[in-house]
Amino acid sequence: MITEITAQELSTERFIADxxxxxxxxxxxxxxxxxxxxxxxxxxxxxxxxxxxxxxxxTVFIENGLMRExxxxxxxxxxxxxxxxxxxxxxxxxxxxxxxxxxxPEEKREAITQTFYRxxxxxxxxxxxxxxxxxxxxxxxxxxxxxxxxxxHNVFEQLGIDPQEAFGYRIVEPLIELRKxxxxxxxxxxxxxxxxxxxxxxxxxxxxxxxxxAITLEGIETVRKATTVVARMLADTGAxxxxxxxxxxxxxxxxxxxxxxxxxxxxxxxxxxxxRVATPTRLPPEQLDDLAREIIREVPGxxxxxxxxxxxxxxxxxxx
Ligand code: XMP
Numbered sequence: 001m002i003t004e005i006t007a008q009e010l011s012t013e014r015f016i017a018d019x020x021x022x023x024x025x026x027x028x029x030x031x032x033x034x035x036x037x038x039x040x041x042x043x044x045x046x047x048x049x050x051x052x053x054x055x056x057x058x059t060v061f062i063e064n065g066l067m068r069e070x071x072x073x074x075x076x077x078x079x080x081x082x083x084x085x086x087x088x089x090x091x092x093x094x095x096x097x098x099x100x101x102x103x104x105p106e107e108k109r110e111a112i113t114q115t116f117y118r119x120x121x122x123x124x125x126x127x128x129x130x131x132x133x134x135x136x137x138x139x140x141x142x143x144x145x146x147x148x149x150x151x152x153h154n155v156f157e158q159l160g161i162d163p164q165e166a167f168g169y170r171i172v173e174p175l176i177e178l179r180k181x182x183x184x185x186x187x188x189x190x191x192x193x194x195x196x197x198x199x200x201x202x203x204x205x206x207x208x209x210x211x212x213x214a215i216t217l218e219g220i221e222t223v224r225k226a227t228t229v230v231a232r233m234l235a236d237t238g239a240x241x242x243x244x245x246x247x248x249x250x251x252x253x254x255x256x257x258x259x260x261x262x263x264x265x266x267x268x269x270x271x272x273x274x275x276r277v278a279t280p281t282r283l284p285p286e287q288l289d290d291l292a293r294e295i296i297r298e299v300p301g302x303x304x305x306x307x308x309x310x311x312x313x314x315x316x317x318x319x320x
Contacts, residue, residue, distance in 0.1 A: 004139055007181035012189035016048065019174040023052035023134065026172045030131040031056045033124055033169075035116075036086055037067075038075035039202050041136030041175060044183050047190035048174055049134045050084055058128055059084055062120055064112075065092030066206035066220060069228045078196065091120045099208060099215040103248075105320035108215070109151045112205045116153065117167050125169045132170040133163075139179050140275050150316060153204030179274045200241050201275065209318040213248030222246050225299045226265045233291045239281045240272040244295070245319045253303025262303030265295055269307075270317055278312040 005015070023032075036046045036059050049057045059079070063072045076086040098115040102108050121133055141152035145159065156163050156171065163171045175183055180201065187197030203209045207227065211219045226244035234242045247264040254260055272278035283291075292305040308315070 002139060002142065002176055004179070005177040005182060007179070007185050010178070010182045010185055012186050015186065016051070016189065019048055020052040023049060023172060023174060026170070027053060027056065027132060031058065031129065032132050032134050032172070033057075033121065033128060033130045034059045034134040035121070036061050036075060036079065037202070037204070037206075038071060038078075038196075038199075039136075040180065040183050040187055040197060040199050041138055043079075043192055043196050043199070044187040044190060045134055045136035045175060046079065046084060047082070047187070047192060051190070057134065058130065059086050060124060061086050061088045062116065063088050063090050063092060064095040064115075064206060065217075066095060066208050068202070068207070068231075069224055078193075082191070089120065089124065091115070094119055095208075096215070096217065101214060103213050106151055108208055108320055109153060109205055112208060113151070113153050116204075117156075117163070121169070122167050125167075130169065132172050134172050134174070136175050136183070137173040138175050138183060139177060142176070143276070144316075150318075179276075181274055200239075203318050205320070209320050210243055210245045212246065212319055219246055222263065222299060222301060223265075226295055226302070229294050229298050230267055230291070233287070233294055234269055234283075237269060237281055237283065239269045240275070240278065241317060242267070242269040242281075243318070251304050255303070260303055263301045264304040264306065265299065265302050266306045266308055266319070267291060267295075268317070268319075270312070272312075272317075275317060278315075278317055280307070280309050280311065283307070 034046055034049050034057055036042045046059055061072050061075055072088050079086045095115050098111045137154045142155055142158050144150050145152045145155040184197045207220050207223050208215050210223050223246040230242055230244045245266040250261050253262045269281040270278040271281050295305050296302055
């Protein structure tokens with residue numbers, strides 16, 4: 001049983017001191033690896049880990065080919081400025097191969113988990129001689145996985161999986177008692193810039209969580225372009241999270257007076273505090289008009305744009 005520490009209860013100074021000694025105890029004389037995706041959780045763990053271990057922590061960014069436009073370079077540059085060197089590991093082909101032909105959401109999540117932890121980290125850990133992986137799992141990831149709603153990519157122990165046995169290394173999770181609002185408070189205390197600790201959540205399975213049906217290079221490219229437009233057009237909403245989702249079904253459209261059997265993008269924009277429950281942001285009609293126009297203008301092949309108006313629950317925030 002994990003005891004939750006709410007954002008209100010969290011004393012960042014004490015928490016940081018406790019976690020630094022826990023991390024130092026867990027790693028001992030060895031070294032650790034830390035996977036940075038650039039999200040709030042992994043950015044916060046990176047800062048905490050570096051305080052605890054300094055050069056005994058190696059930080060890697062796994063380029064899985066499923067990230068947003070320009071993300072690997074942006075994240076590496078930002079952390080360089082914060083004094084953390086980030087190695088970008090190119091694993092694009094491995095992820096695409098692992099996802100090939102899979103349409104079931106939970107099977108996609110499982111393929112991503114296995115590629116991350118068994119294949120890619122397994123190799124990095126072996127090559128670097130590290131004994132453990134430091135990662136930013138939070139309580140919400142665990143809740144939903146245990147409830148059987150959605151297998152979050154980074155949950156093992158609570159499912160009876162021993163990472164040491166399954167992958168050959170230990171996983172240390174210093175943020176496990178916190179939810180997103182607590183992690184943001186901690187990230188700020190650890191010196192992350194506001195753009196980073198306020199950053200919108202982005203799921204571990206990345207854009208693979210936003211393509212319904214089989215994942216292809218073209219599908220990822222389409223959803224990546226739509227994501228860029230949505231991020232630009234909704235940046236001023238202050239929403240908890242917004243996203244573009246590529247649907248599998250095609251619909252009849254028309255372009256330049258001709259039939260165009262095209263693709264559909266669904267936009268979701270969520271108001272939420274901790275991702276447990278969420279409601280769609282009440283966007284003004286003019287903003288929805290602009291959004292549709294820009295997506296159709298900038299993303300090739302799209303003839304339909306919809307806006308999700310269902311709450312979580314029964315929806316979840318991501319589409320898979
Ligand atoms: P759902 O879709 O479960 O999402 O309502 C709740 C929050 O969690 C994020 N999410 C994930 N985060 N690994 C993560 O680290 C995952 O596998 C994962 N799936 C969803 C989602 O973006 C939202 O903020």
